[in-house]
Amino acid sequence: MGFSVFENEIQRFSNPTIVISNWYDDKLFRQPTHEEKLAARAAHGIKDDRPVIVTLGNCAPVKNHGAVFRAQQILLRTRPDWFYLHAGGEDAQQTELTLARELGVAGRCAFLGYAGDPISVLWAANVFVMPSFREGLGIAAIEAAACGLPLVVTDVPGLRDLKATIPDGFWVQPEPAAIADAIETAYLRFPSGSAGNALSVRTVFGIETGAKAYYDLYNAHPSSV
DSSP states (O other), X not given: OOHHHHHHHHHHHOOOOOOOOXXXXXXXXXXXXXXXXXXXXXXXXXXXXXXXXXXXXXXOGGGXXXXXXXXXXXXXXXXXXXXXXXXXXXXXXXXXXXXXXXXXXXXXXXXEESOSOHHHHHHTOSEEEEOXXXXXXXXXXXXXXHTTOOEEEESSTTGGGGTTTOSXXXXXXXXXXXXXXXXXXXXXXXXXXXXXXXXXXXXXXXXXXXXXXXXXXXXXXXXXX
């Protein structure tokens, strides 16, 4: 959990809690070498230096992926090779694919469905986007930062919790123009990725940090174990 969940528990249920943040697998999610990044891009059919956006997560309406397609439409007006790796299971009606076709951006998107290998998807990208209307903590954003990606995320509960940890991130309103502007800025400012993001999340959300927090909690309250 994160502090947004903590505040929700207090405000809605008067339930005080102890915050221990989720952690990620810091042995798997890491910044790739140049060769690993090229291989990941080639695996997804990206054999040139075009800028690549990625989202990683389910396609529920709260995830607001439609804003990314609309942001991509804006970006394509000035640079025609922006590409979008869309990783996440769609609904049965393929609502998001239909929207991409209506907006004329489907040819610049790869709909990957459920990502069995999320690391290669993240390694292939240049900018991670999470345009959600709300999140619990945003573990996919943490994993993306661990892979050295600059983040473009919405300034909403859950994702705000990452502001103190992510040095190379952009918090925006969940609407296409703001998202498009932040994506372009992130790409231009961090053309080689963000080593700062990778280091920071490892320190705060790595396995050892999380495990120690649970150990300290149980050690302080042995009668509750």
